[in-house]
Amino acid sequence: MNAASPVPASGRNRFELPPLAAYVHIPWCVRKCPYCDFNSHAAGPELPEEAYVASLLADLRDDLEHVQGRRLSSIFFGGGTPSLFSAKALAAIVEGLERLVGFADDIEITLEANPGTFEQAKFRDYRQLGINRLSIGVQSFQASKLKALGRIHDGDEAIRAADMARDAGFDNFNLDLMHGLPDQSLEDALSDLRIAIAQQPTHVSWYQLTLEPNTVFWSQPPQLPEDDILWDIQEAGQTLLAEHGYHQYETSAYAKPGRQARHNLNYWTFGDFLGVGAGAHAKLSHTDGRILRSWKTRLPKDYLDRAKAFRAGEKQLTTDELPFEFLMNVLRLTDGVPAMLFTQRTGLALDMLAEPRRVAEARGLLSPDPSRLVATAKGQLFLNDLLQSFLP
Incomplete structure (x- = not known):
């Protein structure tokens, strides 16, 4: 891929x-x-x-x-x-x-x-x-x-x-x-x-x-x-x-x-948000599958200067980055989310998560319920360890 x-x-x-x-x-x-x-x-x-x-x-x-x-x-x-x-x-x-x-x-x-x-x-x-x-x-x-x-x-x-x-x-x-x-x-x-x-x-x-x-x-x-x-x-x-x-x-x-x-x-269900104002960040999806993160210029004096661009930078998330980006948010929720939300929010097939899910489940950090993506009690305590399983 x-x-x-x-x-x-x-x-x-x-x-x-x-x-x-x-x-x-x-x-x-x-x-x-x-x-x-x-x-x-x-x-x-x-x-x-x-x-x-x-x-x-x-x-x-x-x-x-x-x-x-x-x-x-x-x-x-x-x-x-x-x-x-x-x-x-x-x-x-x-x-x-x-x-x-x-x-x-x-x-x-x-x-x-x-x-x-x-x-x-x-x-x-x-x-x-x-x-x-x-x-x-x-x-x-x-x-x-x-x-x-x-x-x-x-x-x-x-x-x-x-x-x-x-x-x-x-x-x-x-x-x-x-x-x-x-x-x-x-x-x-x-x-x-x-x-x-x-x-x-x-x-x-x-x-x-x-x-x-x-x-x-x-x-x-x-x-x-x-x-x-x-x-x-x-x-x-x-x-x-x-x-x-x-x-x-x-x-x-x-x-x-x-x-x-x-x-x-x-935010935590990987929804979209506009970001306006000095230093504001945004995450925006498009019907062609692109998902962009962008950020605005930080200093108020620069933001007030209409001769300068508001947007300071932009990054398109890659297919390798999307699983971690998605799970970094949804696994903060104590009840997690339906597994199908991964495909709905990213456009990627759920089986892309199969191997890291298996590893996280074996470590007792992720629930084995195939219909949901949810951290176990142990996974909530060691959330950073859980997320490492999904790093690109």
Whole structure:
């Protein structure tokens, strides 16, 4: 098989265009956190909202050829801190997306927000313009941990943010929490979870702090908990969340029934997504079998320069790369996916996975159920080992 061939002829007639979402990147925040490796930049005294919105919509127009008749199933405003933008600016983006692409009737529109940027009136306006889900970046409720993480809010502000979200009409919101924080004990971590659960979010993202290159924490690493404490935190936290009705459906995602993050599920089931904004990434399929990943220019000043191209790079996934790319996403889901989804999303025959599946099953990392692609409990614990079976 030619590695550069997008789809073998045998799989071409089974290829289906997946659902389409949109990721919108707002790159500014109040200040850069020491653990953050995202494309975020400290905001100046004034944000160039109008110019940035104009660039976003021009960027979107350049990508319309990839829409291919689909409507958006979800939109996610990430950053940075998108809640720094006014309701007027976000409304212009939402209206542009609807006008240029179109929305599914039940579209999910999520906005990331930090507790230190909450204003009741502004969030009520966000809700009225069509944003129907919030993801609130709490990280911790404890003053010492928030200080270590460089956050601008305190625990009381985080609680007030959840209250204001409900009062503004958001009945669907996520609380973003981290564990494995500097000098964190088991009780510290469980205390954060108990306070979060008391706010009655529909969704909790609970993930372990990792030290990433090109961050302050990477060059000046803090004292993190020992591995045995991290293990205890993970086990006890999963139990606590389950006891309160939060089902773990992905490695670090827990939701009340029917409240899974649909935008993220689209990522994890190898759906398509447009990426607009500085540094935004996209994954886009085409009816001829090509699957492209692309990324936009990272620096806001370059993105705002209309004389420069928005797109910084593009790569067509090869047939050798597609199995790993697909499984890297779907095996994060605790229930996995139907095996037939591999062919539907990649255009490749399922028997292409036969040998690596056999190896992973023999190691106890992958379920032997022929109708599904799902990690075993052991495979979830050693996900990187499982994925190595499918490397090209």
